[in-house]
Amino acid sequence: MHSISSPIDCKVNNVFIHVSNLKKAAAWYSELLGLPFNKDKVESPVYNIPVPSETGITLDDHTFDPDFQLKPSDHVLFNFSVQDIDEAYEFVQSKGITIVREIERISDFAYFNFKDLDGNVLMICNN
Numbered sequence: 696m697h698s699i700s701s702p703i704d705c706k707v708n709n710v711f712i713h714v715s716n717l718k719k720a721a722a723w724y725s726e727l728l729g730l731p732f733n734k735d736k737v738e739s740p741v742y743n744i745p746v747p748s749e750t751g752i753t754l755d756d757h758t759f760d761p762d763f764q765l766k767p768s769d770h771v772l773f774n775f776s777v778q779d780i781d782e783a784y785e786f787v788q789s790k791g792i793t794i795v796r797e798i799e800r801i802s803d804f805a806y807f808n809f810k811d812l813d814g815n816v817l818m819i820c821n822n
Contacts, residue, residue, distance in 0.1 A: 706749065707750050708750065709750065709751040710750060710752050710753070710772070710773050712724075712752065712753070712755070712772070712811070712815060713755050713756075713815075714754050714755065714756050714765075714811075714812070714813050715765050716812070717737055717739050717740070717741075717742055717756040717758075718737050719812060720742075720754045720811070720812055721742045721744070721754055722734065724744055724752070724754065724811075725744065726790070727787075728744070728775075730744065730745060730746070739758040740755060740756055740757060740758040740759050740760075741753050741756075742754045765813060767813050767814035767815045768816060769814075769816055770816060771816050772815055772816065772817055773817065773818070774818035774820050775817065775818070775819045775820075776819075776822040777819055777821055777822070778821065778822070779821070780798060780805040780819070783819050784798055784807055787807075787809055787819065792809050792810070793809060793810040794808070795808045795809060795816055796808035803821075804820065804821065805820065805821050806818050806819060806820035806821070807819055
């Protein structure tokens with residue numbers, strides 16, 4: 696099979712999450728991911744969550760775009776990976792986060808969906 700040449704790298708570089716309150720969202724995602732958080736480092740319009748992985752996460756409040764209207768996604772935007780799906784479920788539930796799909800198990804694979812502060816649906820799945 697021949698490969699097709701492309702100038703585009705075959706990887707996701709960064710995920711953008713549109714938010715209504717940048718400082719609250721930055722604190723929420725930092726707590727969810729167990730990352731240190733300093734509200735003084737959050738400056739509109741974007742905050743790059745200091746994730747220790749190849750794919751970055753940027754929160755964007757669109758301060759400089761007065762016509763922007765936030766429309767949360769009711770479809771999964773992306774997923775976070777976990778070792779123990781049950782432990783992750785209990786952790787998310789203990790934070791009072793809205794779970795919109797209970798744990799689904801398909802052979803060795805399991806996942807559940809939840810909402811962020813703005814109502815975007817995200818997924819957690821085992822790896």
